[in-house]
Amino acid sequence: MAAAKKSGPMLAIDNIDVFYGAIHALKGVSLTVNEGEIVTLIGANGAGKSTTLRTISGLLAPKTGSVKFLGKDIAGMKAHKVVAEGISQVPEGRRIFAEMTVMENLDLGAFIRKDKEGIEKDRKMVFDRFPRLLERKDQLAGTLSGGEQQMLAMGRALMSRPKLLLLDEPSMGLAPLLIREIFEIIEDINRTGTTVLLVEQNANMALSIANRAYVLETGRITLTGDAKELAASDEVRKAYLGG
Amino acid sequence: MELLQQVVQQLINGISLGSIYALIALGYTMIYGIIKLINFAHGDIYMVGAYIGFFAITQGGFSVVGALLISLVTTGLLGMLIERIAYKPLRRAPRISVLITAIGVSFFIEYTSMYFVSPTPRTFPQMFGDVAVSFAGIVINGQQMLILGITAVLMVLLTYIVQKTKTGKAMRAASFDTETAELMGINSDRIISITFGIGSALAAVAGVLVGIYYNSIDPLMGIMPGLKAFVAAVLGGIGILPGAVVGGLILGVVEALVSGFFSSTFRDAAAFAILILVLLVRPSGLFGKNTKEKV
Numbered sequence: 107m108a109a110a111k112k113s114g115p116m117l118a119i120d121n122i123d124v125f126y127g128a129i130h131a132l133k134g135v136s137l138t139v140n141e142g143e144i145v146t147l148i149g150a151n152g153a154g155k156s157t158t159l160r161t162i163s164g165l166l167a168p169k170t171g172s173v174k175f176l177g178k179d180i181a182g183m184k185a186h187k188v189v190a191e192g193i194s195q196v197p198e199g200r201r202i203f204a205e206m207t208v209m210e211n212l213d214l215g216a217f218i219r220k221d222k223e224g225i226e227k228d229r230k231m232v233f234d235r236f237p238r239l240l241e242r243k244d245q246l247a248g249t250l251s252g253g254e255q256q257m258l259a260m261g262r263a264l265m266s267r268p269k270l271l272l273l274d275e276p277s278m279g280l281a282p283l284l285i286r287e288i289f290e291i292i293e294d295i296n297r298t299g300t301t302v303l304l305v306e307q308n309a310n311m312a313l314s315i316a317n318r319a320y321v322l323e324t325g326r327i328t329l330t331g332d333a334k335e336l337a338a339s340d341e342v343r344k345a346y347l348g349g
Numbered sequence: 350m351e352l353l354q355q356v357v358q359q360l361i362n363g364i365s366l367g368s369i370y371a372l373i374a375l376g377y378t379m380i381y382g383i384i385k386l387i388n389f390a391h392g393d394i395y396m397v398g399a400y401i402g403f404f405a406i407t408q409g410g411f412s413v414v415g416a417l418l419i420s421l422v423t424t425g426l427l428g429m430l431i432e433r434i435a436y437k438p439l440r441r442a443p444r445i446s447v448l449i450t451a452i453g454v455s456f457f458i459e460y461t462s463m464y465f466v467s468p469t470p471r472t473f474p475q476m477f478g479d480v481a482v483s484f485a486g487i488v489i490n491g492q493q494m495l496i497l498g499i500t501a502v503l504m505v506l507l508t509y510i511v512q513k514t515k516t517g518k519a520m521r522a523a524s525f526d527t528e529t530a531e532l533m534g535i536n537s538d539r540i541i542s543i544t545f546g547i548g549s550a551l552a553a554v555a556g557v558l559v560g561i562y563y564n565s566i567d568p569l570m571g572i573m574p575g576l577k578a579f580v581a582a583v584l585g586g587i588g589i590l591p592g593a594v595v596g597g598l599i600l601g602v603v604e605a606l607v608s609g610f611f612s613s614t615f616r617d618a619a620a621f622a623i624l625i626l627v628l629l630v631r632p633s634g635l636f637g638k639n640t641k642e643k644v
């Protein structure tokens with residue numbers, strides 16, 4: 107572990123090109139995430155943020171370029187194998203299994219694990235973090251409110267005990283108060299040892315909790331740097347923070 | 350009184366026939382649920398199951414239970430093999446390509462079977478003919494008891510697998526949202542293969558049971574029950590397991606009542622009238638919710 111830490115970034119995406127048929131969605135994107143960081147990827151709708159996360163997760167394969175996780179090239183690896191490498195994604199729109207119970211959703215998050223005791227412990231950890239899920243554990247996930255569904259999607263992703271957590275627009279469609287709560291939880295998840303790559307359109311909130319940030323515009327990284335500095339820069343303020 | 354007796358008798362006949370439809374319809378609905386394919390070859394799988402059972406009994410000298418098990422396992426593996434060869438390469442292809450392939454697979458199975466077993470119908474040995482329970486003028490014969498018993502056992506088993514086992518949970522997850530299931534670490538290709546295996550095994554059992562019930566099997570015997578089971582699956586709400594069972598039972602009962610009280614000529618017409626009615630009045634089926642298209 108310690109050796110892997112020293113040898114370079116946890117995640118290193120190098121110059122990837124990703125296509126949907128003829129649509130060139132990512133054009134030479136490179137980014138890195140170091141262990142322990144919160145890195146955010148911001149950009150307008152359609153910029154390619156989800157495409158980036160889906161490529162890391164293995165749902166898409168880059169045509170060229172590499173995706174290295176803990177030194178291993180995972181580009182083109184099947185999504186269900188990427189989870190076992192230690193990457194978990196909270197997809198855009200939450201994508202919870204609506205016709206299954208909260209508990210079943212969490213169990214599916216732990217699908218790749220066999221250590222019953224460890225799973226039990228993590229379930230308790232998730233319920234501690236999201237007490238509302240405990241109250242609703244036998245309810246069908248589809249009956250939860252939007253905020254609760256987001257919490258379930260996050261809890262489910264944590265159940266695989268990821269080293270790197272990918273979050274795709276967790277604030278989408280939520281009331282401001284809930285967004286604040288969700289972001290506090292993200293910070294807390296990070297403090298307890300999980301590295302986070304956060305995709306957001308809500309640049310303000312994302313920059314406020316991130317260490318570093320990348321700005322994506324129509325498939326290219328146009329800016330990168332320290333999150334606080336980017337939040338203060340004129341370019342970002344104009345384009346993403348409403349002046 | 351006599352009328353009531355007749356109605357009950359037809360209900361029993363209908364539930365027996367309906368159990369067969371239900372077993373076939375389950376495979377349709379499971380496969381549709383996971384890859385959105387109307388597997389037109391499913392009725393032919395049922396035919397293959399009947400033949401394997403036939404040969405196990407007549408050539409292999411196996412008991413009915415032995416023949417059912419052999420047919421179930423072999424046909425299940427055949428279903429997995431067909432999926433691997435014909436459908437898996439088309440995972441990212443447009444749905445219409447897969448559908449046309451399924452029709453091709455259907456013809457392929459029908460006509461290769463004819464080559465190997467000849468188009469002439471075979472006569473299944475008489476079994477359970479002399480066993481019967483009767484009370485108040487209503488008769489349940491041995492073959493019907495066999496059908497009802499086996500179907501009940503399989504339903505319980507399937508419910509257990511789908512609801513309680515890890516594989517069953519993975520099947521439900523992958524049916525609901527394949528991509529997100531992959532994100533959980535579920536190998537969706539493996540789950541699709543298992544689904545074809547289970548669906549084909551259930552159809553195989555139906556094939557053997559029909560052989561025993563009607564005594565006659567032939568290479569094209571799967572066409573009509575295949576269509577009927579499709580109607581049953583649509584009636585219940587395609588993709589929904591209890592829907593397939595209820596749809597199958599309703600269809601069987603309607604057919605039995607129509608043949609019993611009008612004429613068996615109208616039996617098939619009744620089945621397809623149901624299909625048209627469902628598509629007009631409630632396309633999502635009895636158990637179906639108004640489906641939100643996945644974005």
Ligand SMILES: Nc1ncnc2c1ncn2[C@@H]1O[C@H](COP(=O)(O)OP(=O)(O)O)[C@@H](O)[C@H]1O
Nearest residue numbers: 126129131149150151152153154155156157158
């Ligand atoms: N399944 C798809 N098929 C074709 N084009 C797609 C698909 N998904 C996304 N795109 C296109 O790729 C580009 C990037 O999309 P996406 O990564 O979803 O952006 P973001 O998450 O930043 O809003 C957009 O132009 C979008 O229209």
Ligand SMILES: [Mg+2]
Nearest residue numbers: 155156157198
């Ligand atoms: Mg997106």
